[in-house]
Amino acid sequence: MRRMRMSKKLTATVLVALLFVMAGCGKNEAATGLKDDQMNVVTSFYPVYFLAKSIGGDAVNVVNLIPAGVEPHDWTPKSQDLNTASKAQLLLYNGAGLETWVDDFLQGLPKDGALKTKAVSEGIALIEASGEEHAEHAEEEHAADEHAEEEHAAEEHEEEEHAHDHAGEHDPHTWVSPRSMLVMADNVLKALSEADVAHQAAFESNYKTLKERLTKLDADFTAKLGAAKKKDIVTTHQAFGYLARDYGLNQVAIMGLSPDAEPKAQDLLEIAKFVKEKGITHIFFEELVSAELAQTLARETGAETLVLNPAEGLTKEQESAGDDYVTLMERNLENLVKALQ
Known part of the structure; x- marks a missing residue:
């Protein structure tokens, strides 16, 4: 990266x-x-x-x-x-x-x-990127070992930044x-x-x-997610940290802040275990990014998949239909409520 x-x-x-x-x-x-x-x-x-x-x-x-x-x-x-x-x-x-x-x-x-x-x-x-991990219960020692070489490489380039x-x-x-x-x-x-x-x-x-x-949207997110029984969401892309922070959710992401990041096998095993332990019924994926990882994890855990749109852009179909940020987020809220029942 x-x-x-x-x-x-x-x-x-x-x-x-x-x-x-x-x-x-x-x-x-x-x-x-x-x-x-x-x-x-x-x-x-x-x-x-x-x-x-x-x-x-x-x-x-x-x-x-x-x-x-x-x-x-x-x-x-x-x-x-x-x-x-x-x-x-x-x-x-x-x-x-x-x-x-x-x-x-x-x-x-x-x-x-x-x-x-x-x-x-x-x-x-x-939100500090360094504080984000794939799974909340991951071992710190394991994470340190896995990322040691990446951190060393990053330090070599630090002066060039x-x-x-x-x-x-x-x-x-x-x-x-x-x-x-x-x-x-x-x-x-x-x-x-x-x-x-x-x-x-x-x-x-x-x-x-x-x-x-936007105020109505914020109020709806606050009320409906506040009343949700579950608080854990599993996403393919680690794009929902601010949503999770502001509305009391816990995000566990398969990939990192970039949707191109490749998850490690150990990460996938830990997330699959997390999904089963927490009784998570839906894995979220994005429309502009491949759903393959979400579908694989869903098959392994018996969960289903749902769209959680990071609203980074509209598809041509959404643009033609007159969608905008608010309508995308309203659909996100509907899917979140469904997954967190």
Whole structure:
């Protein structure tokens, strides 16, 4: 994982250098999606896009970098993406280490440039990635042995990491909790209002409507999960730490913070034992990631599978059906309640 992040980081550095050479080749091309008669807001991925679009409304033009159906962990920007972001008036990104390319991009911007930027996860108490384990009852000594070589390799590359590159230090999946999204919505409101004072009243009106939806969602999660008999959830991807923390659940993940992480055989055995001991009836998987591991664990333990959507992006079908962050999370709540009966 460390080498993968370093590769992405170097790629971003090269692209940042190239995009400013390209920037002088013409005005905002149609392919960028930018408009000359509106404030242009570029967002890194869907949850931030949802907030910017909901609060900005008709007053802003929002361009999302990651297309529908693409897993954000697998995505790196191309020169055109960075070029688009550099020509906008506002760049909104999640932060907390999700966008591994963003630090190099921000450093490559001209010092006198007009682009404003905001990490919308600011103000959320972040979960330390180092404190997350696959199974709560795993032996500390066993874990130390398994990860010793990885930690040693990481130390060798430590000096090469940029001082502001915090990728891997925290769980970046802040938006998966409606309670966190309320904080993020407030950050987006402030960023939009500072960038376009003339439309502040419209932004505040739109924000009020969105806040009501998110507040109701938070209240529903609090009430229904608080009343659930069981509190343990088994997921393929360790993406639900903030949801678990905010609503009193215990997440046990087959894979780590990246959906590409490969679980060890010992981890799978421990989780299978955990599922049987706790009487867990459902294993959760994601729509944008292969369900094979969840299905295998379900077969081994006699459990069933259910979708728990990390809301990182919409599929094309969901986009066409008019789904958004709130409707995805409402379905998540339905499935959680079903699994925790």
